Amino acid sequence: FPSHDNQVNGNVNLFQNNTQLSLFGNSNNVSASLFSRDGGGGSGGGGGRGFAINLGGGGSGGNLGGSDGISTTNSIGANFRHDFEKSKGSSFYGSYTLSDRLTEGIRNVTQQNLATNNKFIDNRNTIFSNTSKTHRANLNLEYNIDSFNYIKINPQFSFSDNTNRNGVDFNQFNDKGIQSQIGNSGDATFSSSPDLNLNVLYNHKFQKRGRNLSVNVNYSSARNENDRNSFNYTEFFLPFRRTLITDQLRAQENKSYSVNTRAIYTEPIAKDRCLDLSYNFRNNYVLNDGTTFDMGTGMPIVTGK
Numbered sequence: 001f002p003s004h005d006n007q008v009n010g011n012v013n014l015f016q017n018n019t020q021l022s023l024f025g026n027s028n029n030v031s032a033s034l035f036s037r038d039g040g041g042g043s044g045g046g047g048g049r050g051f052a053i054n055l056g057g058g059g060s061g062g063n064l065g066g067s068d069g070i071s072t073t074n075s076i077g078a079n080f081r082h083d084f085e086k087s088k089g090s091s092f093y094g095s096y097t098l099s100d101r102l103t104e105g106i107r108n109v110t111q112q113n114l115a116t117n118n119k120f121i122d123n124r125n126t127i128f129s130n131t132s133k134t135h136r137a138n139l140n141l142e143y144n145i146d147s148f149n150y151i152k153i154n155p156q157f158s159f160s161d162n163t164n165r166n167g168v169d170f171n172q173f174n175d176k177g178i179q180s181q182i183g184n185s186g187d188a189t190f191s192s193s194p195d196l197n198l199n200v201l202y203n204h205k206f207q208k209r210g211r212n213l214s215v216n217v218n219y220s221s222a223r224n225e226n227d228r229n230s231f232n233y234t235e236f237f238l239p240f241r242r243t244l245i246t247d248q249l250r251a252q253e254n255k256s257y258s259v260n261t262r263a264i265y266t267e268p269i270a271k272d273r274c275l276d277l278s279y280n281f282r283n284n285y286v287l288n289d290g291t292t293f294d295m296g297t298g299m300p301i302v303t304g305k
Contacts, residue, residue, distance in 0.1 A: 005029065005030045006027070006028060006029055006030070007026075007027070007028035007029075007030055008025075008026070008027045008028070009024075009025070009026050010024065010025050010026075011023065011024035011025070012024075018082060018083040018084070018085060019080075019081070019082045019083075020080065020081045020082075021078065021079075021080045022078065022079045022080070023076075023077075023078050024076070024077050024078075024079075025074075025075060025076045025077070026073070026074070026075045027073070027074045027075075028072070028073055029070065029071070029072040029073075030071075068105045068107060068128075069103040069104055069105030069128065069130070070103065070104060070105065071101055071102065071103040072101070072102045072103075073099065073100070073101045073102075074099070074100045074101075075097065075098065075099040075100070076097070076098050077095065077096055077097035077098065078095065078096050079094075079095045080093060080094060080095070081093035084143070087143060087144050087145075088144065089142070089144050090142055090143045090144050091140075091141075091142055092139075092140070092141050092142075093139075093140050094137070094138050094139035094140055095136075095137070095138050096135075096136065096137045096138075097134075097135070097136045098133075098134070098135050098136075099132075099133070099134050100131075100132070100133045101130075101131070101132050101133075102129070102130070102131050103129065103130040103131075104128070104129045104130075105127075105128055105129075106125075106126065106127055106128075107124075107125075107126040107128070108123075108124070108125050108126075109123075109124045109126075110122070110123050110124075111124075119174065119175035120172055120173060120174050120175065120180065121172065121173045122170065122171075122172050123170060123171050123172070124168055124169070124170045125168065125169045125170070126166055126167070126168045127166065127167050128164075128165065128166035128167075129164075129165050129166075130162070130163070130164045130165075131162070131163045131164075132160065132161070132162045132163075133160065133161045133162075134158065134159070134160040134161075135157075135158065135159045135160075136156075136157070136158045137155075137156070137157045137158070138154075138155075138156050139153075139154065139155050139156075140152070140153075140154050141153045141154075147205075148204060148205045148206070148207075149202075149203070149204050149205075150202070150203045150204075151200070151201065151202050151203075152199075152200070152201045153198075153199075153200050154198070154199045154200075154201075155196070155197070155198045155199075156196070156197040156198075157194075157195070157196050157197075158193075158194070158195045159192070159193070159194045159195070160191075160192065160193045161191075161192050162189070162190070162191045162192075163188070163189070163190050163191075164187075164188070164189045165186075165187070165188045165189075166186070166187050167184065167185070167186045168184060168185045168186070169183075169184045170182070170183055170184070170185075171183075174238065178237075178238070179237055180236070180237055180238045181234055181235060181236045181237060181238075182234075182235050183232070183233050183234035183235055184232075184233055185230075185231060185232040185233070186229075186230075186231045186232075187228070187229070187230050187231075188228070188229045189226065189227070189228045189229075190226070190227045190228075191224065191225065191226040191227070192224075192225050193222070193223065193224045193225075194222075194223055195220075195221070195222045195223075196219075196220065196221045196222075197218070197219070197220040198218070198219045198220070199216070199217070199218045199219075200216070200217045200218075201214070201215070201216045202214070202215045202216075203215075208268070209268070210266065210267075210268035210274055211266065211267055211268060212264075212265070212266040213263070213264070213265050213266075214263070214264045214266075215261070215262070215263045216261070216262045216263075217259075217260070217261050217262075218258075218259070218260045218261075219257070219258070219259050219260075220257065220258050221255075221256070221257035221258075222254075222255070222256050222257070223253070223254065223255045223256075224252075224253070224254045225252070225253050226250075226251075226252040226253075227249065227250070227251050227252075228249070228250040228252075229247075229248070229249050229250075229295070230246070230247075230248050230249075230250070231246070231247045231248075231295075232244070232245070232246045232247075233245050245296075247294070247295040247296055248292055248293065248294060248295060248301065249292070249293045249295055250290065250291075250292045250293075251290065251291050251292075251293070252288075252289070252290040253287075253288075253289045253290070254286075254287070254288050254289075255285075255286070255287040256284070256285060256286045256287070257284075257285050258282065258283065258284045258285070259281075259282070259283045260280070260281070260282045260283075261279075261280070261281045261282075262278065262279070262280045262281075263278065263279045263280075264276060264277070264278045264279075265277045265278075
C-alpha cells in the first residue's frame with residue numbers, strides 16, 4: 001500500500017482562432033475526487049464561447065469518505081470546441097475522460113457472541129482489492145445549414161470495466177476456548193458496461209412566419225456483463241468433524257435498447273394562436289439472462305431468463 005500521500009493536478013489550455021482545446025489530468029493516492037468540468041456550448045445555436053475546468057480535490061463523485069481501504073486514482077481528459085467561420089452559430093465541441101481507480105485494504109474483525117445457548121468468538125481476516133476503469137465521451141455537432149434548416153447531432157458513449165476481489169480467513173472458538181471451525185472464502189466479480197446514446201435533432205423553418213417542423217430521433221443501448229465466482233471452504237470440528245466446500249460461478253447478462261422518434265409540426269392559425277400536430281414512436285427491448293454453475297461439476301445450478 002502507498003506509504004506517502006501524493007496528489008498531482010495539471011491542465012493545459014490551447015487557443016487558436018476559433019478552436020479551443022484543454023487537456024487535464026489528476027493522480028492521487030489519498031482517495032480524493034477526480035475533477036469537475038463545466039464545458040462550453042449549449043444547444044440551439046452553439047451557446048457561448050469558451051469553457052472552464054476545475055481540477056483538484058473536493059466536490060462530489062469521487063471521495064470515498066468513510067469507506068474502507070486506500071484508493072489510488074489516475075485520470076486524464078480533454079475538452080474541445082471549434083466554431084465554424086462560414087456558418088454563424090455552428091460549432092463542434094465535446095469532451096473525453098479516462099479514469100482508473102484501485103482501492104486496496106485489510107480488515108481484521110473479532111466478534112464475540114454472548115447468546116446464552118451459543119457463545120463463541122469469531123475471528124476474520126480479510127484482504128480486498130477493487131479496480132475500475134471508465135471511459136466517457138460526449139460529442140456535439142450544431143450546424144445551421146442555412147437560415148431555414150438547423151441540425152444537432154449528440155452522441156454519448158461510456159464504458160466501465162470493474163474487478164472486485166476479496167479473500168477471508170476465519171476461525172471460531174466456543175466459550176470453552178475449543179476451536180469449533182476454520183476455513184477460508186473468496187469472492188471475485190468481473191463486470192463491464194458499455195452504454196451508447198445518440199440524439200439527432202432537425203428543425204426546419206418555413207417561409208411563412210411561425211410555421212415550423214421539428215424532428216427528434218433518440219437511440220440508446222446498454223449492456224452489462226457480470227461474472228461472479230464464489231468459493232467457500234469450512235472445516236467443522238464440533239459436534240463432529242466434517243468439511244463443507246462450495247465453488248460457484250454466476251454469469252449474468254443484461255441488455256436493453258430503445259428507439260424514440262418525435263415529430264412536431266406547428267401551423268399558425270391566428271396572430272396569437274397556433275396549431276401543433278405531433279407524432280411519437282417508441283420501441284424498447286430488454287433481455288435479462290443469468291446462469292449459476294457448480295465449478296466442481298461444471299453443471300448449471302439455476303438458469304433464468
